[in-house]
Amino acid sequence: MDQKIEHIPVLLNESIENLITDKSGVYVDATLGLGGHSKKILDEINDDSKLIGFEVDPKAILISSSKLSKFKQFTIIKSNFDKIKVELYGLELNKVNGILYDLGTSNLELNDSERGFGFSSKGNLDMRMDPNLKNTAENIVNNYSLEKLKSIFFEYGEERMSKQIAQAIVEEREKYTIDTTEKLLKIVAKFSNYKYRNKTLARIFQAIRIEVNNELNVLQKSLTEAINLLKTGGRLVVISYHSLEDRIVKNTIQKATKNCICPPEIPICVCDHKASLKKINNKIITPTLSEIKKNPQSRSAKLRVAEKI
Numbered sequence: 522m523d524q525k526i527e528h529i530p531v532l533l534n535e536s537i538e539n540l541i542t543d544k545s546g547v548y549v550d551a552t553l554g555l556g557g558h559s560k561k562i563l564d565e566i567n568d569d570s571k572l573i574g575f576e577v578d579p580k581a582i583l584i585s586s587s588k589l590s591k592f593k594q595f596t597i598i599k600s601n602f603d604k605i606k607v608e609l610y611g612l613e614l615n616k617v618n619g620i621l622y623d624l625g626t627s628n629l630e631l632n633d634s635e636r637g638f639g640f641s642s643k644g645n646l647d648m649r650m651d652p653n654l655k656n657t658a659e660n661i662v663n664n665y666s667l668e669k670l671k672s673i674f675f676e677y678g679e680e681r682m683s684k685q686i687a688q689a690i691v692e693e694r695e696k697y698t699i700d701t702t703e704k705l706l707k708i709v710a711k712f713s714n715y716k717y718r719n720k721t722l723a724r725i726f727q728a729i730r731i732e733v734n735n736e737l738n739v740l741q742k743s744l745t746e747a748i749n750l751l752k753t754g755g756r757l758v759v760i761s762y763h764s765l766e767d768r769i770v771k772n773t774i775q776k777a778t779k780n781c782i783c784p785p786e787i788p789i790c791v792c793d794h795k796a797s798l799k800k801i802n803n804k805i806i807t808p809t810l811s812e813i814k815k816n817p818q819s820r821s822a823k824l825r826v827a828e829k830i
Contacts, residue, residue, distance in 0.1 A: 528554060528555045528557060529557065529815070529816045529818075529819075530557030530558045530561070530623070531623065531625060531760055531808065531812075531816065531818070531819040531822045532760055532806065532807075532808055532812070532819070532822055532824050533557065533558065533561055534561075535806050535824055536558060536621060536623070536758050536760060536824060537558065537561045537562055537565060537621075539756060539758050539801060539802075539824075539826040540562065540619040540621050540756050540758045541562065541565055541566065541618075541619060541756075542618060542619065542754055542755070542756060543570075543618050543754075544565065544566050544567045544570060545566070545567045545569050545570050546566070546570055546571075546617070546618030546619065546752075546755075547570065547571045547572075547573070547614060547616075547617040547618050548562055548566065548570070548571070548572045548573070548617060548618055548619045548620070548621070549572070549573045549574075549575070549605065549609070549617055549619070549620040549621065549747075549750075550562065550572060550573070550574045550575070550621050551575050551602035551605060551620055551621060551622045551743065551747070552575065552576075552602065552621075552622050552623045552624065553574035553575060553576035553581065553582075553585050553597065554576065554578075554581050554585065554623065555581055555584050555585055555588070556574070556584070556585035556588045556589050558621055558623055559572060559574050559585065559589060559595070560588065560589060562621070563589065563592045563594060563595060566594065568593070568594065569594075570594050571594050571595075571596070571614075572592070572594055572595050572596070573596050573597075573598060573608075573609065573612070573614070573617075574589075574595065574596070574597045574598065575597075575598050575600055575601070575602045575604075575605065575608070576597060576598075576599065577599065577600065577601050577650055577651035577653075578650055578651070578652075579599075579652065582597060582599060585597070596612070601650075601651060601739060602622070602739070602743040603739040603740075603742045603743045603746075605620075605743050605746050605747060605750065606746040606749070606750060609750060615750070616750060616751065616752040616755070617750055617751060617752065617755060618751075618752055618754075618755045618756070619751070619755055619756040619757075619758065620747045620750065620751065620755075620756075620757055620758070621758045621759075622740075622743075622744075622747075622758070622759045622760065623760045624740070624759070624760060624761045624762060624766050625760065625762050625818070625822070626638060626730075636648060636649065637658060637701070637702045638726070638730060639702070639726065640702050640705075640706050640719075640722045640723070640726050642702070643701060643702060643703045644701065644702045645659070645700065645701060645702075646658040646659040646662065646699065646700055646701060646702060646704075646705060647659065647733075648726075648729060648730045648733045648734070649733055649734065650734050651734070654733065654734065656732075656733050657733060658729045658730070658733055659698075659699070659700050661673070661729055661732055661733065662690055662694065662699045662705060662729065663694050663698060663699055663700075667687050667688060667691050670683075670686075670687035670690060670691070671683045671684050671687040673728050673729070673731075673732050674686055674687060674724070674725055674728050676728075677727065677728035677731040677732060677737075677765065678724035678725055678727055678728030679724060679764070679765075680721065680724045680725060680728065682712045682713070682721065685712055686708070686709055686712050686725060689708050689709075689711065689712070690705075690708055693708050702726075705725075705726075706722060709721060709722055709725050710722065727763065731765070736766075737765060737766070737769060740766060740769055740770075741769055741773065744757075744759075744769070744770065744773045745773065748773075748777055748797055748798060748829070749797075751829035752829060753829050753830065754828060754829060755828070755829045756801070756826060756827070756828050756829075757774070757798070757826070757827045757828075757829075758824070758825075758826050759824070759825050759826075760822050760823070760824050761822070761823050761825070762821050762822055762823075763821065767823050767825075770825050771825065774798060774800065774825060774827045777796065777797045777798040777827070778796050778798050778799060778800060778827070779794065779796055780794065780795055780796045781794055782794045796830060797829060797830060798827040798828065798829060798830060799827065799828050799830050800825075800826070800827055801826035801827060801828055802824070802825065802826050805823045805824065805825060806823070806824035806825075806826070807822065807823060807824070808820065808822055
């Protein structure tokens with residue numbers, strides 16, 4: 522296991538500055554990864570504070586636990602962040618001061634040929650962030666119906682050639698099993714010119730990865746629980762990278778800032794909904810040109826911050 526793999530944390534200073542409101546508080550890094558954001562949090566908080574990190578990737582856990590082993594305030598939970606409520610309750614933590622999500626895919630995953638997250642290297646079609654999940658990318662491309670593949674590529678990849686790509690996959694899998702990134706790449710690459718090929722491939726691989734890990738439903742569930750777990754004055758800090766994630770984050774925060782969520786056609790409020798958050802940044806925080814130059818993977822990042830009221 523190569524523990525020298527690095528993943529540069531995105532919007533590091535901006536996210537941690539917005540997260541920490543009490544240096545003796547309890548914080549959650551819902552997407553621990555290789556521990557970049559957690560390291561910054563632990564450097565900033567006091568010895569009597571706590572940081573809980575959630576991670577499902579065994580390799581990431583091995584690296585981050587080694588990197589952060591000197592910090593006694595730190596605890597790793599081997600679980601997806603959709604279990605944030607039950608896991609924190611298990612630690613007798615009913616309320617926390619801040620919860621951070623960095624929804625990007627790490628270099629550890631992208632460069633792991635055994636799991637096939639990226640199309641730039643040959644690998645098995647797996648794409649499971651949690652190796653205990655049953656569904657795999659190979660199962661999706663070889664067994665999902667034409668209509669379901671088309672729907673996934675269109676909804677999760679926002680790919681305009683979804684129908685044609687799905688049809689090609691269905692036709693090719695009749696001839697052989699599509700079990701590697703290389704085989705899938707050759708099929709998808711036919712549907713875009715060379716200049717835009719990587720964008721098409723990225724959209725299709727993203728769509729399959731989202732389906733494998735049920736990412737959007739997991740995110741929605743976790744954000745809803747996170748809001749309820751925050752103390753008054755506690756912060757929700759979320760870094761997203763594509764429009765589907767950001768839409769969920771934006772809409773969840775927007776809904777939580779309203780005292781009424783009744784449809785416009787209902788003249789009198791009957792929902793009894795009460796605002797639980799206030800926005801800290803009305804304008805999305807994005808990486809500086811300097812950060813993008815140092816870390817091109819940060820270019821699409823969007824940071825949203827809200828506070829419990």
